[in-house]
Amino acid sequence: MSQALKASFKHVGIYVMDVDTMVDFYTDWFGLVKTDEGNGPVGKGVFLSGDPSEHHQIVFVAGREPGTKSIINQLSFQVDDLPTVRAYHKRAQDEGRTITRIKSHGNSFSIYVLDPEGNQMEIYCDTPWYVSQPVSLPLDLSQSDEDILAQVEKAVRANPTFMMQDEWVKKAGQLMAN
Structure with a gap:
């Protein structure tokens, strides 16, 4: 059996219904800062961080279907x-x-x-x-x-x-x- 590789968990990406609403909420509630944004292969993405050494800790990406339950x-x-x-x-x-x-x-x-x-x-x-x-x-x-x-x-x-x-x-x- 091979030895496990080591990695450090650093951020999470979440599909959301309304990127702008989620960005407004998380910047207001937790003081996160928008560090980047753009359109990727699946839609608009906005990157947020509260740590200057991390480009992002959360990325919200458009793509969650309205009415779907959070997982x-x-x-x-x-x-x-x-x-x-x-x-x-x-x-x-x-x-x-x-x-x-x-x-x-x-x-x-x-x-x-x-x-x-x-x-x-x-x-x-x-x-x-x-x-x-x-x-x-x-x-x-x-x-x-x-x-x-x-x-x-x-x-x-x-x-x-x-x-x-x-x-x-x-x-x-x-x-x-x-």
Whole structure:
């Protein structure tokens, strides 16, 4: 058996119904910047990035048929902290966006919101803890940060797979080095 080749995941391309609406939404909501656009073999494409070292992290390409259901489980956007997760939650409420879930996964605090074409987005921040996934704990954003952290820490410490996030990162690094 040959040894696996290594590659780094860098971006995703998504067929959309309305490229301009999607570009407007993702630039407004996440601060992504249009880095390029043009017409390719399948239609108009617009490239977006929030990282100056990446030409694009998302490319939206015209071609999704109107009325078709999204096949995307989620597009995940990491934020710095729980107050920023709260701010996105408030914005989603203020704009009347569909919020599909509000959860702690033990290793993160997450809200799930639908974009203009019904694709689910996760906006999350990390916690200092790790537990084996999937985990779905209630997350009540009306509580204080301190109360949320205390409740989730108690729950994850009771999980037999619990460890500190930095310990998991070290183990994952060793696993991926092989």
